[in-house]
Amino acid sequence: MSDLIQILPDNVANQIAAGEVVQRPASVVKELVENAIDAGGNSIKINLKDAGRTLIQVIDNGCGMSVTDARLAFERHATSKIRKAKDLFAIRTMGFRGEALASIAAIANVELKTKRTEDELGTHIVISGSEAISQEVSACSDGSNFIVKNLFFNVPARRKFLKANSTELRNIITEFHRIVLSHPEIAFQLLHNDSEIYNLPASHIRQRIINVFGKGMNQRLISINTSTSIVKLTGFIGKPKNAKRNLGEQFFFVNNRYMRHPYFHKAIMQAYDKILPPETIPPYFIFFEVDPQIIDINIHPTKTEIKFEDERAIYQIIQASIREALGKFNIVPSIDFDEDNSLEIPVADSNADIEAPMIKVNPEFNPFEADLNYNPFDGEKSYNPFDEERRSFESNQFYQEFKAKTPPQQSGGTRKPVPEKWETLYEEPSKRESDEKLNQAKIDRENIPDYFQPQKPPEEFVQKKLHPQEQIQKAKNFFQLKNKYILTPIRSGLMIIDQRKAHERILFEKFINSLENHQGIAQQTLFPQTIELNASDYTLLQVIIEDVRALGFDIREFGKKTFVINGTPADIHNCEPKELVENLLANYKSNQMDVKLKIRENLAKALAKASALNYGKTLSNEEMSSIIDQLFACSTPNFTPDGKAIISVLESQELESRFK
Incomplete structure (x- = not known):
């Protein structure tokens, strides 16, 4: 029997590696732009066609x-960033694994034009499917100048699973945000189908x-700012008031490298505890500067997950720093932070010896024999700061005059006179109050003129007293619980309806009908309100x-990245029209994870959720009657x-069993 194990060809191995490194066009943009940053460029231009399917071009200076480096750059594990294993724990560059260019060249047509400053001529290389x-x-x-054409041309299965151009473009813009925010000193330009999306000059981080x-x-x-x-x-x-319901403006950067860290995100959310609107997330742009030796960035192919040596200490530092910032800007009840601006949280050394604190205590201390100001932890009398305050108050002129006018209290003085009707003091309050009200009513009724006395209504206006069951059948009975649920009795028990979810279902079916018939009324x-949106x-x-x-919106494009809203459904x-459009887009993006959801159904669902009746109303x-009628x-x-x-029914049998 022949041997079964064999070495894979380079082109097949590169395609397998491309499955980890290159997931979509945004992955190619990320790798190429990071290489341009590591090359020391201060101006980077990105040109896209069809959201990267047809063309991705990255130009840097x-x-x-x-000539040799240009050819070796497309080989697997070829890198200029590391020489030995120890270098993995001192990395400050963006890329280092040496797999990006080889993976990209395995699943696309790649051209490279490059030239050093000291050379007169440059090099032009063309590679297709790992073949030079x-x-x-x-x-x-x-x-x-990297040019990547026809992405996944030799892997049709991967190309078939790419999303719509609008979705892939948003993914590219998301990666673009992560890069440009961490390098504000570099100028960036992003074009899509010859239309400029971003043109960012070099600036400081706030301006970026x-x-x-x-x-x-x-x-x-x-x-x-915490050190x-x-x-x-x-x-x-x-x-907190600017928090949104969707993610998109939350960024962590470690040594100018973007990372995702759910544990640190939780620290931020706890720092905002009880000051955020419900179901919202605040924006944050937080930069960590740490020693590269205490982090590990080589735990994920895309290098977006980073492991810290002491995450619990950093968790506490993040919480304290954010609460300090919120307190300084009067977002929460503030503390005086001017005295000591340090948030140093000591970390215990595992090798250090732990010593118990020494406290001097007088074992012969007797609290019944000690002086008022005696401190058992000192050999000397302690100082009572309230003594000085009491002496200054007693020396005040107002206090002396008041003391002179007030007669001294005598221990052997005469007793106070006994009040009249002292027996009534021990009666029940309800009986005493009812008797007083009855006597007062008799007096008031005697003084009212006859023409103001209440008359007996005519017989035809006297309403007959109905049986409780007849009253329920006569009128609809609805009750609101905690401004959140609508309760109504039914034959089988008690029906409970969620008012927001009920309204969401009502609006959803109305919007679906409007989209099908194109009869949305604005x-x-x-x-009119103008709304400025980010590129995505x-x-x-x-x-x-x-x-x-x-759906009924009267909305028109108004300048670059701006729309004007003239009407709403x-x-x-x-x-608010502006808030409604923002929530509509946020809900639409979150619903796109469901592949089976059609575009119009997704839009109706997003708008229904954005405009449904809020809890607390x-x-x-x-x-309540109108909501229930429309719901059914x-x-x-x-x-x-x-x-x-939306609906839950509490059966009569279950209700009766609770009282047995």
Whole structure:
């Protein structure tokens, strides 16, 4: 029997590696831009066609590569960042594994034009599917120019599972945000289908955040700056009132490298405890500066997960730093932080000896024989600060005059006179009060004129007293519990309805009907509102704008990344148009994880959730009756579009069993 184990060819091994490194066009953009940053470029341009399917081009003005380096860069595990294993714990560059270019070249057509400053001519290399097509001398500018065409051309299964262009473009913009925020000193330009999305000049970090997320972000930021022996924290957090319901403005950076860290995110959420609106997440842009030796960045292929040596101490430092910042800006009840601005949290050394604290105590201390100000922990009398305050108060002129006018209390003075009707003092309060009210009513009734005396109503206006069961059948009885649930009795027991979920189902079916018939009615606003969106939301709204108008929105594009809202759907009341559009886009993006959900159904579902009745609103009997009538007119009254229960029935048998 022949041997079964064999070495894979390089092109197959590179395609397998590409499955980890290159998941979508955004992964290619990330790897190429990080290489451009490591090359020392201070100006980077990214050009895309069809959200990266057709073309991804990254141009930088960095150091460039020689003829030999340009060819070796596409080999597996070829890198200039590390030489030995010890270097893995002292990495400050973006890339280091040496797999990115080899993986990209395995599943795309790649061209590279590169030139060093000291060379007269550069190098032009063409590679397709890990196979070198050509390599020749070329005249080009300093730096590197990577061109990636026809991504996944030889892996049709991977290409087939790519999302729509709008979705893939948003993924690219998300990666773009992570890179540009960590390197504000570099100028970036992003173009898609020859249309400029971003043009960011070199600036400081606050200005870079404003340039990326809009001018309105400037008023929402609170700066933090904390230095300890473990970590240095800088950056910005958002004000609680500007928190949103979706993720997208939350960033951690360690030594200028983006990372995801759920444990540190939890520390931030606990620091905002009880000051955030429900189901919202505050924005934050936090930069960690740590010794590379106490972190491990080589635990994930995309290098977005980082392991810290002492995460619990950093957790506490993050909490304390954010609470300090919120206190300084009067977001929460503040403490005087001017006296000591240090948030040093000592970490116990496992090798150090632990000594018990020494406390001097007088074993012969008797509290019944000691002086008032005696401190058992000292050999001397302790100082009582209240003595000086008492002496200063007693020496006050007002206190002396008041003391002179007040007669001294005599221990042998005469007793106070006994009050009249002292026996009534020991009667029950309810009996005594009822007797007093009865006597007062008799007196008042005697003094009222005859024409003000109540007359007996005519017989035809006397309403007959109905049986309780007849009263329930005569009128609809609705009750509101905690401004959240609607209760109504039914034959089998008690029906409980969630008012927000019921309203969400009602609106969803109305919006679906409007989208199918294109009959959405817009209610014009008195004053049009303009809304500035980031690039991701801007491109999304451009894609779904026609369906948004079919729902009843009167919305038009107004300048770069800005829309003007002239009207909102007539079925929606008491909602700010700007906030409504932001929540609509946020819910739409969160629903895109469900592949089976159609675009129009997703849009109706997102708008219903964004505009549904909030908890805490007091409803009148007529409003509760209207909600219930509309709910049971829906095709699926029992469940929300998300599949959550709207109605629950407490059976009579279960209710009776609770009283046995």
